[in-house]
Structures are given as C-alpha cells and as structure tokens.
Amino acid sequence: MKRLRVTAARALRLTVVRHGLAALAGLALVLVVSAVLPSYRNFQLAELSYLVCATAGLTFLAGPGGQISVGQGAFMAIGAYTTALVINHQHWNLAAALLSALVVAACVGLLLGLATARLRGLYLATLTLALAVALPALVNVRGLSGILEGSNGLSVLASPPPAVLGADFSTPRWQAWVTGFCAVVTLWFLANLGRSRYGRSMRAARDDEAAAALSGVNVARVRLLAFVVAAACGGLGGGLLAWVTSLASPGAFSLNLSFGLLAAAILGGLGSLAGAVWGSLLLVVVSSVTSDLSSGSRLPIDVANNLPGAVYGVVLIVVMMTFPGGLHQGYRWISSRIPALVRRSRPPGDGAGRGSGR
Amino acid sequence: MLEIDDLTVDYGSVRALDHVTLRAPLGSITTVLGANGAGKTTLLRAVSGLARPASGSISFAGHRIDRRRVEDIAGLGIAHLPSGQGVIVELTVAENLRLGSLISPKPPAGRKEDLDQVYDMFPVLSQRRRDVAASLSGGERQLLAIGTALMSRPRLILLDEPSLGLAPRAVAHIMAVLRRIHEDSGRTVLLVEQNARSALSIADRVVVLNLGRVVIDEDASALAADPRSMQRLRHAYLGF
Amino acid sequence: MVRFLNLTLAGITDGMIFATIALALVMIFRATRVINFAQGAMMMLTTFVGWTVQDRTGSYWLALGCALAAGLVLGTLVERVFIRPVENGPELNAAVVALGLIVLINALASMIWGSTPRAYPVPFSLRGYSVGGVRLLLSPNDLFTIGMVAFTMTALVLLFRRTALGLRMRAGAYSPELARLLGVRVGATLTIGWALAGLIGALAGVLIAPVVFLGPDQFDTVLVYGFTAAIIGGLESPVGSVVGGLLLGCTLSYVSGYAGSEVTSLGACAVLLVALMARPSGLFGPATGRRV
Numbered sequence: 001m002k003r004l005r006v007t008a009a010r011a012l013r014l015t016v017v018r019h020g021l022a023a024l025a026g027l028a029l030v031l032v033v034s035a036v037l038p039s040y041r042n043f044q045l046a047e048l049s050y051l052v053c054a055t056a057g058l059t060f061l062a063g064p065g066g067q068i069s070v071g072q073g074a075f076m077a078i079g080a081y082t083t084a085l086v087i088n089h090q091h092w093n094l095a096a097a098l099l100s101a102l103v104v105a106a107c108v109g110l111l112l113g114l115a116t117a118r119l120r121g122l123y124l125a126t127l128t129l130a131l132a133v134a135l136p137a138l139v140n141v142r143g144l145s146g147i148l149e150g151s152n153g154l155s156v157l158a159s160p161p162p163a164v165l166g167a168d169f170s171t172p173r174w175q176a177w178v179t180g181f182c183a184v185v186t187l188w189f190l191a192n193l194g195r196s197r198y199g200r201s202m203r204a205a206r207d208d209e210a211a212a213a214l215s216g217v218n219v220a221r222v223r224l225l226a227f228v229v230a231a232a233c234g235g236l237g238g239g240l241l242a243w244v245t246s247l248a249s250p251g252a253f254s255l256n257l258s259f260g261l262l263a264a265a266i267l268g269g270l271g272s273l274a275g276a277v278w279g280s281l282l283l284v285v286v287s288s289v290t291s292d293l294s295s296g297s298r299l300p301i302d303v304a305n306n307l308p309g310a311v312y313g314v315v316l317i318v319v320m321m322t323f324p325g326g327l328h329q330g331y332r333w334i335s336s337r338i339p340a341l342v343r344r345s346r347p348p349g350d351g352a353g354r355g356s357g358r
Numbered sequence: 359m360l361e362i363d364d365l366t367v368d369y370g371s372v373r374a375l376d377h378v379t380l381r382a383p384l385g386s387i388t389t390v391l392g393a394n395g396a397g398k399t400t401l402l403r404a405v406s407g408l409a410r411p412a413s414g415s416i417s418f419a420g421h422r423i424d425r426r427r428v429e430d431i432a433g434l435g436i437a438h439l440p441s442g443q444g445v446i447v448e449l450t451v452a453e454n455l456r457l458g459s460l461i462s463p464k465p466p467a468g469r470k471e472d473l474d475q476v477y478d479m480f481p482v483l484s485q486r487r488r489d490v491a492a493s494l495s496g497g498e499r500q501l502l503a504i505g506t507a508l509m510s511r512p513r514l515i516l517l518d519e520p521s522l523g524l525a526p527r528a529v530a531h532i533m534a535v536l537r538r539i540h541e542d543s544g545r546t547v548l549l550v551e552q553n554a555r556s557a558l559s560i561a562d563r564v565v566v567l568n569l570g571r572v573v574i575d576e577d578a579s580a581l582a583a584d585p586r587s588m589q590r591l592r593h594a595y596l597g598f
Numbered sequence: 599m600v601r602f603l604n605l606t607l608a609g610i611t612d613g614m615i616f617a618t619i620a621l622a623l624v625m626i627f628r629a630t631r632v633i634n635f636a637q638g639a640m641m642m643l644t645t646f647v648g649w650t651v652q653d654r655t656g657s658y659w660l661a662l663g664c665a666l667a668a669g670l671v672l673g674t675l676v677e678r679v680f681i682r683p684v685e686n687g688p689e690l691n692a693a694v695v696a697l698g699l700i701v702l703i704n705a706l707a708s709m710i711w712g713s714t715p716r717a718y719p720v721p722f723s724l725r726g727y728s729v730g731g732v733r734l735l736l737s738p739n740d741l742f743t744i745g746m747v748a749f750t751m752t753a754l755v756l757l758f759r760r761t762a763l764g765l766r767m768r769a770g771a772y773s774p775e776l777a778r779l780l781g782v783r784v785g786a787t788l789t790i791g792w793a794l795a796g797l798i799g800a801l802a803g804v805l806i807a808p809v810v811f812l813g814p815d816q817f818d819t820v821l822v823y824g825f826t827a828a829i830i831g832g833l834e835s836p837v838g839s840v841v842g843g844l845l846l847g848c849t850l851s852y853v854s855g856y857a858g859s860e861v862t863s864l865g866a867c868a869v870l871l872v873a874l875m876a877r878p879s880g881l882f883g884p885a886t887g888r889r890v
Contacts, residue, residue: 122633127829130826130866131867138860142860266690266693270690302713305708306709307709309705313699313705316695320687320695408775446773449769449772460765
C-alpha cells in the first residue's frame with residue numbers, strides 16, 4: 001500500500017503523467033459542463049473551445065517562442081475555408097476536414113515563417129496584422145470569388161451527431177464535445193511541447209539568441225517551429241468555427257477577431273496555457289452576459305447592440321491595470337491569499353498561525 | 359551645502375545605505391570611496407531623487423530635498439552625472455550642451471557665454487559640435503557630460519565614477535578638469551570613485567563606505583599622512 | 599503613360615495620408631515604446647466630432663478646427679488616464695489597453711452615431727486639373743491634402759529641431775532618466791507627444807474620411823496601411839514614415855490600377871514583406887542589432 005503510494009507520487013512528478021491526467025480531467029469537465037448546460041449555452045461552450053485553440057497557439061508563440069502575432073485571424077480564416085471546401089466539395093468526414101484545415105494553415109505558416117525568418121518583435125507583428133487584413137479580402141478577387149462565394153461566404157454542410165448517441169442528441173452538445181475535445185488535445189499537446197527539448201530550445205532562443213546559438217540550438221528552426229505550431233492551432237480553431245457556425249465568411253475574420261485573440265492571450269497571461277483559457281473565457285462570458293442583459297432592457301437599439309463591446313473594452317483595460325501579469329497571475333494571487341484571509345478571520349486563540357494550509 | 363543625515367535606502371529587502379551621515383561643505387571636493395556594492399551610487403541617486411530613502415533626510419542649501427521630484431532637484435542646481443552613460447548619445451554634442459542650459463531660465467546672452475566657456479575648456483567638443491554623441495570616445499563623452507553639467511550652472515556636481523573604463527591618460531585629464539572647474543568657480547563637488555588614488559589627488563575630504571555604512575570620514579590630507587587610516591582604507595576595500 | 603502618371607499622382611495623395619498616420623504612430627512609439635493600436639479608433643472619434651460640427655454649422659473649417667482640438671484633448675486623455683498606469687508593467691500591457699480602447703471607442707461611436715458609414719465633405723473641388731486636354735488625377739482637393747500634410751510635417755520638424763520644447767521631448771524619449779536629471783519634466787513631454795500624435799491623427803482622419811467614408815470600422819484598413827508605412831520606414835524615423843507612406847501609396851495605387859482593387863491589401867502585404875526582407879528593421883530603422 002505504502003509502496004503504491006510512493007510509486008503514485010513519483011509518477012505524478014513525471015510531466016507526461018501530470019499533463020495526461022490534466023487532459024483527462026479537462027475532457028471530463030467538458031462532458032459534465034455540456035450535460036449541465038442548456039442547448040444554447042452548449043453553443044457558447046463550442047465557441048469558447050475553438051477560441052481556446054486559436055488563443056493557445058498565440059500563447060505558445062508568445063511564451064516559449066517569444067514572438068507576437070496580430071494575425072491569428074488570418075490562419076483561422078484559412079482553416080475555416082479549407083474545412084468548408086473539403087466538406088462541401090470532397091465530402092470528407094469531420095476529422096479529415098479538421099486535419100486538413102490544420103495542415104493547410106501550418107503550410108501557409110511555414111511559408112510565411114520562412115519568408116520572415118529574420119524579422120523580430122513588432123516588425124513581425126505588423127506583417128501578420130497586414131496579413132489579417134489582406135487575406136479575407138482575397139474572397140473578392142476575380143477567379144477566386146466563384147469558388148469562395150465572395151463576401152457572402154461559404155455555408156458548410158451540417159453534419160448531425162453520430163447515430164450511436166441516439167436520435168434526439170442535440171447538435172450543439174455534439175459540437176461542444178468535438179470542439180472541447182480538440183481544445184483539450186491542443187492544450188495537452190502544447191503543454192508537452194513546451195516542456196520538451198524543443199520547448200527548452202525555444203525559451204533559450206527567446207531569452208538570449210546568441211547564447212542559445214552558441215550552445216547548439218538552431219535558433220531559426222525553433223522559431224519557425226513555434227510559428228508553424230501557432231498557425232496550425234489557428235487553422236484548427238478556424239476549421240471548428242466554420243463547422244460550428246456552418247459558415248466561412250470574410251466577415252467572421254475581421255481585424256476585431258485578431259485583436260480579440262491577441263487581447264485574450266495577453267490578458268490571460270502570456271506564456272501560461274491556463275491563461276489562454278482564462279482569456280478566451282472572458283471574451284465569451286463578457287459578451288454573452290452583457291448581451292443577455294442589454295437584450296432584456298429597453299435601451300435604444302444602437303446602445304443595446306454595442307453595450308457588450310463597451311463593457312468588454314472596459315474589462316480589458318481594468319484587468320490590465322489591476323493584474324499586470326494577466327488573469328492567471330490574478331487567480332494565483334487571489335488563491336494564495338485565501339488561506340491567509342481564512343486565518344485572519346479566525347478569532348485569536350483558535351490555533352491561529354498553526355497549520356497554515358500551504 | 360549638502361547635508362545628509364541618518365540616511366537609509368533599501369532596494370527591496372537589501373539595505374543599500376545604512377544610517378549614513380555626511381556633509382559636503384560649500385566649495386569643497388568630497389570623494390566617496392568604497393568597493394563594489396558599498397552603496398556609493400545609491401548615495402548619489404538618493405541625493406538627486408532617483409532613489410527614495412526609507413528614512414533620514416537630505417538638505418541642500420537649507421532646503422529639504424529628499425521627497426522632491428528628480429526634475430525639481432535638478433532645477434535647484436544639483437547636476438548628477440551617472441557613471442558610464444552621462445550623455446544622450448542620440449543627440450549631437452551641441453544639443454546635449456543646449457539641453458544642459460535649459461534647466462535655469464536665463465537670457466540667451468548668458469547661455470552663449472557659458473557655451474563659449476565650455477568650448478574653450480574642451481576644444482575637442484567645439485570641433486565635433488555637430489556630431490552625434492554616439493560617435494565620441496569614452497573620454498570625450500565624459501567631457502561632454504561635464505560640459506553639459508556646467509551649462510546648467512550647477513551649485514553642486516555629483517560625479518559617479520568618471521574614470522570608469524577610461525585609459526589612464528584620460529583619467530588624468532578628467533581629474534585635471536575637475537580640479538580646474540573647482541578652482542575657477544569654487545563649485546561643490548561630490549565625487550564617487552573606485553579609483554582611490556586619482557580621487558585622493560584632488561579631494562579635500564574623504565568618506566569611505568563599506569556595505570552601506572560610513573567607516574571613514576576624514577580630511578584627505580590627514581588621511582594620506584596617517585598610515586593607520588590608510589590601512590583602514592585598504593581594509594574597507596579589500597577586507598583585510 | 600498618362601495612366602501611369604495618374605496612378606502616381608493618386609498614390610502620392612494617398613501616401614501623404616498614410617504618412618500622416620505613420621507619423622502619429624512613430625511619435626508615440628519613439629516617446630513611449632508603445633504601439634498605439636488605438637490610433638485608428640481615436641482618429642475615427644475625432645473625425646466624428648468634426649462631422650457633427652460640420653452637420654450643425656455647415657462650416658468645413660470650423661469642423662476641421664474642432665476635430666484637431668479633439669485630437670489634442672483625446673491624445674492627452676488617453677496617455678494620462680489609460681497608458682500612464684500601465685507604463686511600468688510589461689510592454690505588451692499597453693498594447694492590450696490600446697486594444698481595449700479600440701473596442702470601447704468603437705462601441706461608443708456606434709452607440710452615438712450608429713454603424714452606417716456616412717459621407718464626409720471635401721473643402722475643394724474633386725475635379726482633376728487638365729493639362730493639354732488630358733485630365734489628371736490631381737484635383738484642388740488633392741493639393742489641399744498634400745499641402746496640409748506637408749505643412750504639418752514641416753512644423754513638426756521645426757518643433758523638434760529648433761525649439762527648446764522639441765529638444766526636451768527628444769531627450770525625454772531617448773533617455774528618460776538622464777533627461778530628468780537635466781531638469782526635463784519627462785512626464786509632461788510624454789503627454790505632449792501623445793497630444794501631438796492625437797492632433798496629427800485627427801488631421802489624417804479628416805483628410806481620409808471623404809475617401810473611405812466615416813463609420814466605426816471604416817478606418818481599419820487605413821490604419822493598417824499607416825502601420826505598414828511606419829514599419830517600412832523603420833518605426834523610429836519621421837522621415838522614414840514619409841518615405842514609407844509615399845512608397846506604399848504609390849505601390850498600392852499601381853496594384854489597384856493594374857491588377858484590380860480587390861488585391862490592394864494583398865499588395866500592402868507584399869510591399870511590407872519585400873521591404874522587410876531587404877531590411878529587417880525598416881528602411882530608416884536602427885541598423886543591425888540594437889545598441890546595448
């Protein structure tokens with residue numbers, strides 16, 4: 001018995017085991033939450049999940065990779081259109097379609113990464129920003145507009161939940177399952193990659209390029225890898241978006257989306273994957289809560305429609321001023337204070353100071 | 359002129375200065391010596407307002423200055439030359455000097471006169487007045503920093519290791535310049551140095567810091583004459 | 599040949615406006631190391647102020663004055679209220695605050711003015727001059743645009759090169775601590791920098807609004823072009839932003855003239871990529887590697 005416990009404790013220390021358990025817990029959470037929530041909220045869970053995919057890519061790029069991209073929306077657009085095309089024209093199944101979205105986005109990322117290998121910081125960021133504006137405009141180009149349906153976008157053929165789940169299994173719940181699964185797998189993969197040899201090389205290259213190069217790290221290659229991984233995550237997120245919303249249209253990939261994803265990544269806390277979840281959660285929750293509130297009120301239509309935006313803007317600013325290290329840091333700060341608060345609230349003489357619970 | 363009383367400065371949990379008291383009388387050159395990490399730079403930063411004291415007081419010409427803003431302290435006539443980078447390298451020589459003269463409101467005529475004086479004293483700056491300061495050598499930058507300080511007509515000059523990284527000849531030149539400035543105008547100087555020999559050659563008074571505490575505070579001539587003091591000086595530097 | 603000339607003329611006019619936006623970004627970046635993503639939203643807001651004044655009074659010039667004044671006030675306000683508190687945190691936090699401002703300002707503008715794009719008037723004729731029977735793509739209004747931008751640039755250069763305030767602002771931007779030791783109120787010079795950037799942005803907004811129309815999202819693309827111009831120029835150099843703006847303006851004009859207007863934004867991407875592949879830190883940026 002004791003031996004078993006020691007073995008378990010030792011196993012827990014292994015990163016792979018810890019990440020695997022966390023991923024299983026994440027999957028369980030998706031199942032439970034999707035069962036508890038009503039159908040409409042399940043749609044939001046799916047929305048959250050595909051945002052997490054895209055944001056986690058940015059977090060990874062910015063954390064170990066040390067690069068900033070403002071153009072994640074462009075890769076999402078690539079993923080979305082790829083998914084729409086292969087589902088509509090080739091009648092591929094969902095898994096193959098999502099995989100192709102991921103691969104195509106990664107390839108574009110690879111090309112772009114090769115072209116921009118010498119760029120750093122803001123220069124790279126601005127290039128991705130220009131891409132985020134230019135790419136959605138492509139749908140109107142002669143020759144392409146026939147296939148991509150111009151500004152109206154492609155509607156994606158719906159795929160019903162598999163028959164195994166029963167006839168009355170709700171579609172949003174099925175979508176929440178699939179996207180949730182993808183998000184957890186993405187996080188799991190990125191966490192392991194960050195802890196791997198490549199992750200360490202990336203961090204070394206980020207902190208001191210010259211020193212990393214001298215110790216045998218191929219700086220150009222690890223930077224490129226980070227860029228490609230981020231692009232692939234964006235592609236997957238975009239593919240899921242197209243499938244969930246049954247639409248791939250340029251309007252979905254506006255500059256606001258790219259800005260929103262970057263804000264979510266920084267807001268959550270750069271470099272921590274948990275931060276990517278927090279940031280995306282805030283993006284979804286704030287807009288859904290305020291639109292619930294404003295649609296029930298008797299405000300003028302222009303005000304009601306834009307209240308979520310205004311509130312989200314204020315929340316972004318306030319959070320950044322309150323927690324300079326991001327939401328995840330704020331969460332840690334609060335959770336580390338709770339034991340102290342509990343202790344302080346106990347009356348004196350009641351064993352205060354002993355067993356601090358840390 | 360400058361009165362520092364019981365000054366304590368902390369950097370996080372590290373105590374950089376520990377109840378330091380010292381005087382820099384009007385028209386004197388006081389040199390502060392000590393090993394790395396003794397608190398010399400912190401002392402100057404506290405005087406010019408860049409470091410906030412935890413306790414104690416700093417007075418200049420009768421005014422408390424320890425809670426005032428850096429810009430205001432500079433405006434009172436205290437010129438602080440940080441070690442290493444005493445000039446703004448992106449600006450030209452002439453622009454650096456002009457920036458120095460902007461501190462105190464004075465007529466353009468006075469400004470011109472000051473500028474001529476500085477160019478007179480440092481002909482090399484005059485030759486390179488249109489060049490950016492980044493193109494100057496280390497010694498030339500130090501001269502420019504001193505020139506910029508002079509343009510502000512300071513009453514007190516705080517110098518942080520002006521000899522750092524300079525060749526011996528350049529060090530000798532800087533020390534000669536400092537002595538000349540002092541003799542010409544009787545300005546008060548607080549000079550922080552690691553190079554004890556060159557600093558002692560021009561100082562009136564010597565203060566030695568060790569781990570944030572004052573361990574010696576004596577007249578320079580008395581210190582030089584007293585072998586036991588010299589031994590204590592060595593002790594403060596090298597620990598034996 | 600005439601077509602090429604005309605496209606060049608149109609490119610110069612557009613390029614001057616891109617250069618103006620780039621200049622506003624460069625001023626802020628040089629002074630505070632913040633990339634002001636919110637420049638477009640701020641421009642939009644000040645242009646709406648101008649539009650409202652124009653709507654009420656019918657005077658273009660009064661509206662221009664009010665928009666510029668609003669730019670000064672907004673720049674000051676943004677720096678003091680939103681940027682100053684996060685300045686000492688990680689660099690990207692200021693960027694997020696700017697992103698928050700975009701969302702907030704866009705939402706507020708949509709609440710007040712609605713989201714349908716509106717026309718903005720021009721002060722002079724849009725009819726091109728004709729030379730020897732050939733109609734040029736250069737109208738009195740284009741000359742007004744070019745003149746306004748050139749005037750602003752000259753005034754800025756004089757401010758920075760010839761005045762004590764300009765010297766203080768540059769010193770505060772390059773080396774805040776040394777500047778403070780030399781008595782410069784760096785906090786104040788930073789605020790003035792933001793206010794001037796707000797003013798320049800407001801000018802760009804009023805000049806571009808007749809072309810792209812005025813609405814909460816109408817300035818997005820123009821802002822990206824401004825960014826592109828600033829980056830091509832190297833982010834730190836006002837001269838660079840003018841060169842970058844003109845280069846981009848002309849290229850985009852050729853691209854849309856010869857290849858079709860749908861690929862214009864892709865053209866911007868290509869120009870940026872080519873310029874950065876040639877010089878990774880822009881044409882007028884710091885040479886290889888930063889000073890240590």
